[in-house]
Amino acid sequence: IVSYEREVFDEDPLDFFVDTHEFQDPDCVAFYTESSKQRRHKALADLQREKDEDMRKIESFLEAKREARSEEFQSQLKKARSVMLSKQAKQRTQLAERHKKQVESDEKKVEEGIKWLTQRQRAELERRMQQHQKDAQRLGLTQERSATEWNKVSFELQSRHSHQYQQFEAKKKLT
DSSP states (O other): OOHHHHHHHSHHHHHHTTTTTTGGGGHHHHHHHHHHHHHHHHHHHHHHHHHHHHHHHHHHHHHHHHHHHHHHHHHHHHHHHHHHHHHHHHHHHHHHHHHHHHHHHHHHHHHHHHHHHHHHHHHHHHHHHHHHHHHHOOOOOOHHHHHHHHHHHHHHHHHHHHHHHHHHHHHHEEE
């Protein structure tokens, strides 16, 4: 017993109070546990805020990138439209020039056609008149009878020539 007493007495009785012995107290353990929980929740909330902020930055970056691409696309589209409109205007001008030349060519052909038709009709009229005069002399027709016959032939020719001219005019309108 002496040795035990000596050990117990050799120790300083106040040594017990050097340590706080906090973890032996359930209230203290609950306090530390709750504090630790609160720190973890605060750290988790801070991480969530940082994550949300990073997500906003990423979304902002993606939105800016999308807008830049959209603007670039719109610019390319505008440029393509401009090129297309320029080509269309050039083609319209070329078509208008070709059309104008074609119309002028058609009008010239029509004028030439009218001249040709008029010459042909005149030549036919002269030929028929000469033929009529020869026939009248050969048959010995009187001048009055010859004039009556010529009026019939002349009327038929004029009627046919008028019909030819009308057909020509109808074709002229189609061109």
